[in-house]
Amino acid sequence: MAEDADPARKSIGARRNPASADAILEAAEAVLVEAGYAGFSIEAVARRARAGKPTIYRWWPSKAALLLEVYQRQKRVDVPDTGRLEEDLVGFLNNLFAHWRETSSGSVFRSLIAEAQSDDAASAALADYALGRRSHTGQMVERARARGEIGADIDAALVADLIASFAWKHLLTNRLDEDEATIRKAVHYVMRGIAVPGR
Amino acid sequence: MAEDADPARKSIGARRNPASADAILEAAEAVLVEAGYAGFSIEAVARRARAGKPTIYRWWPSKAALLLEVYQRQKRVDVPDTGRLEEDLVGFLNNLFAHWRETSSGSVFRSLIAEAQSDDAASAALADYALGRRSHTGQMVERARARGEIGADIDAALVADLIASFAWKHLLTNRLDEDEATIRKAVHYVMRGIAVPGR
Amino acid sequence: MAEDADPARKSIGARRNPASADAILEAAEAVLVEAGYAGFSIEAVARRARAGKPTIYRWWPSKAALLLEVYQRQKRVDVPDTGRLEEDLVGFLNNLFAHWRETSSGSVFRSLIAEAQSDDAASAALADYALGRRSHTGQMVERARARGEIGADIDAALVADLIASFAWKHLLTNRLDEDEATIRKAVHYVMRGIAVPGR
Amino acid sequence: MAEDADPARKSIGARRNPASADAILEAAEAVLVEAGYAGFSIEAVARRARAGKPTIYRWWPSKAALLLEVYQRQKRVDVPDTGRLEEDLVGFLNNLFAHWRETSSGSVFRSLIAEAQSDDAASAALADYALGRRSHTGQMVERARARGEIGADIDAALVADLIASFAWKHLLTNRLDEDEATIRKAVHYVMRGIAVPGR
DNA sequence: AGGTAACCGAGACGGTACGTCAAGTCTTCGT
DNA sequence: ACGAAGACTTGACGTACCGTCTCGGTTACCT
Numbered sequence: 001m002a003e004d005a006d007p008a009r010k011s012i013g014a015r016r017n018p019a020s021a022d023a024i025l026e027a028a029e030a031v032l033v034e035a036g037y038a039g040f041s042i043e044a045v046a047r048r049a050r051a052g053k054p055t056i057y058r059w060w061p062s063k064a065a066l067l068l069e070v071y072q073r074q075k076r077v078d079v080p081d082t083g084r085l086e087e088d089l090v091g092f093l094n095n096l097f098a099h100w101r102e103t104s105s106g107s108v109f110r111s112l113i114a115e116a117q118s119d120d121a122a123s124a125a126l127a128d129y130a131l132g133r134r135s136h137t138g139q140m141v142e143r144a145r146a147r148g149e150i151g152a153d154i155d156a157a158l159v160a161d162l163i164a165s166f167a168w169k170h171l172l173t174n175r176l177d178e179d180e181a182t183i184r185k186a187v188h189y190v191m192r193g194i195a196v197p198g199r
Numbered sequence: 200m201a202e203d204a205d206p207a208r209k210s211i212g213a214r215r216n217p218a219s220a221d222a223i224l225e226a227a228e229a230v231l232v233e234a235g236y237a238g239f240s241i242e243a244v245a246r247r248a249r250a251g252k253p254t255i256y257r258w259w260p261s262k263a264a265l266l267l268e269v270y271q272r273q274k275r276v277d278v279p280d281t282g283r284l285e286e287d288l289v290g291f292l293n294n295l296f297a298h299w300r301e302t303s304s305g306s307v308f309r310s311l312i313a314e315a316q317s318d319d320a321a322s323a324a325l326a327d328y329a330l331g332r333r334s335h336t337g338q339m340v341e342r343a344r345a346r347g348e349i350g351a352d353i354d355a356a357l358v359a360d361l362i363a364s365f366a367w368k369h370l371l372t373n374r375l376d377e378d379e380a381t382i383r384k385a386v387h388y389v390m391r392g393i394a395v396p397g398r
Numbered sequence: 399m400a401e402d403a404d405p406a407r408k409s410i411g412a413r414r415n416p417a418s419a420d421a422i423l424e425a426a427e428a429v430l431v432e433a434g435y436a437g438f439s440i441e442a443v444a445r446r447a448r449a450g451k452p453t454i455y456r457w458w459p460s461k462a463a464l465l466l467e468v469y470q471r472q473k474r475v476d477v478p479d480t481g482r483l484e485e486d487l488v489g490f491l492n493n494l495f496a497h498w499r500e501t502s503s504g505s506v507f508r509s510l511i512a513e514a515q516s517d518d519a520a521s522a523a524l525a526d527y528a529l530g531r532r533s534h535t536g537q538m539v540e541r542a543r544a545r546g547e548i549g550a551d552i553d554a555a556l557v558a559d560l561i562a563s564f565a566w567k568h569l570l571t572n573r574l575d576e577d578e579a580t581i582r583k584a585v586h587y588v589m590r591g592i593a594v595p596g597r
Numbered sequence: 598m599a600e601d602a603d604p605a606r607k608s609i610g611a612r613r614n615p616a617s618a619d620a621i622l623e624a625a626e627a628v629l630v631e632a633g634y635a636g637f638s639i640e641a642v643a644r645r646a647r648a649g650k651p652t653i654y655r656w657w658p659s660k661a662a663l664l665l666e667v668y669q670r671q672k673r674v675d676v677p678d679t680g681r682l683e684e685d686l687v688g689f690l691n692n693l694f695a696h697w698r699e700t701s702s703g704s705v706f707r708s709l710i711a712e713a714q715s716d717d718a719a720s721a722a723l724a725d726y727a728l729g730r731r732s733h734t735g736q737m738v739e740r741a742r743a744r745g746e747i748g749a750d751i752d753a754a755l756v757a758d759l760i761a762s763f764a765w766k767h768l769l770t771n772r773l774d775e776d777e778a779t780i781r782k783a784v785h786y787v788m789r790g791i792a793v794p795g796r
Numbered sequence: 797a798g799g800t801a802a803c804c805g806a807g808a809c810g811g812t813a814c815g816t817c818a819a820g821t822c823t824t825c826g827t
Numbered sequence: 828a829c830g831a832a833g834a835c836t837t838g839a840c841g842t843a844c845c846g847t848c849t850c851g852g853t854t855a856c857c858t
Contacts, residue, residue, distance in 0.1 A: 193392030213833035591790030610850030
């Protein structure tokens with residue numbers, strides 16, 4: 001922890017104090033991990049960060065904004081590039097599940113989704129974020145299309161959406177411990193389809 | 200409205216008063232529609248239902264339980280049976296999106312998912328519910344398997360999960376107005392796959 | 399305890415069940431002793447007596463009525479008759495303090511006084527009761543007057559009031575452990591006065 | 598009323614707002630006068646004072662504390678000094694009865710006594726208060742002793758207690774309308790005694 | 797160089813909602 | 828017909844946060 005050096009942070013003049021901002025974001029993450037979304041309140045974050053509530057409200061107009069910045073601050077999951085889309089997608093889902101499971105980002109993202117159901121700003125931010133991630137993840141698909149691995153008319157964003165949907169639902173229903181075989185099967189369905197070829 | 204007949208509901212003896220229960224469930228739904236999840240409080244429901252808070256707490260131990268019963272009370276979406284799985288799935292998603300869009304169930308279900316992120320009981324209930332719906336929706340897939348329309352080793356529950364995931368993510372990110380073409384495309388990907396056949 | 403014989407008392411037909419009445423009065427006293435006036439609620443009494451609240455309300459219209467009956471059910475303090483008023487009064491106060499200290503009647507009476515400050519029925523009942531006790535206690539004084547021990551024009555009721563006041567104030571301010579010397583001194587002041595005789 | 602000037606009192610920084618404190622104490626007194634001890638709830642006071650409940654709880658940990666401060670805020674009764682103890686005591690009781698009758702302090706003090714029967718803090722506060730008043734009232738007696746008007750060995754505090762007891766019991770049993778003759782008689786008994794002198 | 801403006805922590809403010817307890821009333825069931 | 832019992836509405840309890848406000852103090856920027 002960095003904040004123990006300065007138990008009473010002061011103003012550094014008429015500008016944002018990065019030490020405060022950091023302390024607040026760290027505290028927000030810690031509160032979320034320790035008390036969950038239910039215990040995530042601005043008061044709790046302020047207490048933990050030894051910050052005043054107005055300092056938080058000054059920079060983050062809502063709980064959602066704070067949540068969003070906490071989430072964006074975290075390391076992103078790598079998008080693999082093995083040369084084979086199926087492997088890329090399985091690897092991506094594996095990485096994502098592990099990341100959500102093993103760091104605090106799972107909790108943070110769940111909270112963000114929950115918050116978005118009652119806060120319009122969070123909702124818009126989440127939609128935006130999802131859009132961005134969709135095109136990011138879609139790059140895997142686009143690379144495969146460029147390689148001729150999949151049909152030229154395939155909608156990369158839609159595929160990315162399908163894959164992300166699968167991940168979201170697992171996150172939201174506490175099923176991040178899915179084994180790789182299931183993930184692989186799901187990806188395989190999307191790659192090869194489930195219909196009997198001849199019909 | 201049924202409650203205007205008796206503006207001051209009384210006890211009907213030492214047993215649950217169905218009029219109160221109905222009024223509470225209706226009020227809960229109305230509050231959710233009018234004020235959204237953010238305005239959905241036990242107090243607001245009690246006020247709207249002209250019921251006492253303890254009456255609500257007696258029968259529904261938590262906000263989640265109330266939410267869940269409100270959701271389950273609503274009409275379910277039909278699972279089509281056209282003889283062709285692709286049409287069934289497209290029809291199902293179309294129906295589901297329309298149902299969520301046009302009745303209050305979309306709001307209710309979003310709220311339930313949000314609540315499940317902070318309440319363990321709601322989380323368990325949602326997981327349970329999702330499990331039940333998965334096998335229910337999976338019947339479409341099983342029928343197709345029985346018809347030989349899809350491979351015999353296809354995991355029906357997983358397919359249902361994939362389809363439901365797509366719906367959930369659209370619900371949670373305010374994209375229920377998706378046009379049928381996109382839905383059809385997504386279903387088609389799952390049916391036929393996206394990979395170039397020859398490879 | 400009498401109620402352990404029948405853990406589930408039933409109606410005995412269209413008349414008051416004395417077992418219930420007794421159980422309720424005993425429970426009321428027990429609750430008062432164990433939880434004090436703060437914990438004395440009709441609910442608590444009903445729980446402890448294994449009775450329904452309406453059964454209590456049927457026979458005692460208010461908390462005050464129940465309290466009053468509990469108090470009146472208890473043994474009264476003896477009014478001594480030693481032939482000397484001073485000894486009678488000291489003895490009476492000693493007995494009363496001991497009685498209040500060592501049985502539950504102190505708690506009960508305190509509660510009754512407290513209740514009388516917010517409940518008109520209790521207030522009237524307490525005034526009535528005090529009036530009765532005043533004339534009762536006044537008998538000691540009247541006997542002394544008949545003996546010629548005190549002036550013929552002495553207002554016996556007023557003297558009784560003065561003595562009782564002293565007791566009440568000690569009860570209400572937790573000073574029932576007053577030693578006999580103080581009591582004797584107070585009584586002596588009333589008997590002989592405090593003024594220097596010659597002036 | 599002073600509060601109509603500012604219908605929405607705000608914080609004045611990280612310290613107690615005297616306007617709020619005043620409004621709360623005034624509201625408490627008003628509620629007590631208008632609704633009696635039975636209607637005296639923190640909620641009612643908060644509503645009347647246009648204050649939040651937590652603001653009350655922040656400064657007064659219990660109903661008793663609020664009651665006590667309301668009582669102490671009121672004007673005290675004068676202790677007369679006529680040069681003759683008997684007149685002093687009669688005057689004091691007359692003033693006290695009139696004060697209790699004609700201002701709200703009678704109600705307030707009755708409530709405080711009632712509260713003390715169920716709240717330990719109130720009980721201790723009341724005992725403290727009574728102790729203080731006893732020595733205060735006792736000054737009348739001590740002055741008389743210094744003048745040689747009463748015996749040198751007279752316990753002034755005990756006499757004050759006796760006089761106060763008489764007042765308390767009258768307050769608690771709704772007999773503040775006692776005529777001066779009775780008061781005078783009671784005081785006379787304490788001054789000159791009731792026993793026939795020669796015996 | 798001095799004044800000012802914006803920041804900082806702190807914590808009080810009026811509120812809303814929480815989940816619980818009790819009050820007193822009502823109705824059905826059982827005796 | 829009446830007693831027993833639990834559900835009912837109502838309202839207060841004491842607590843947690845909400846988002847806003849003002850304070851006293853600090854520092855950098857701009858006259």
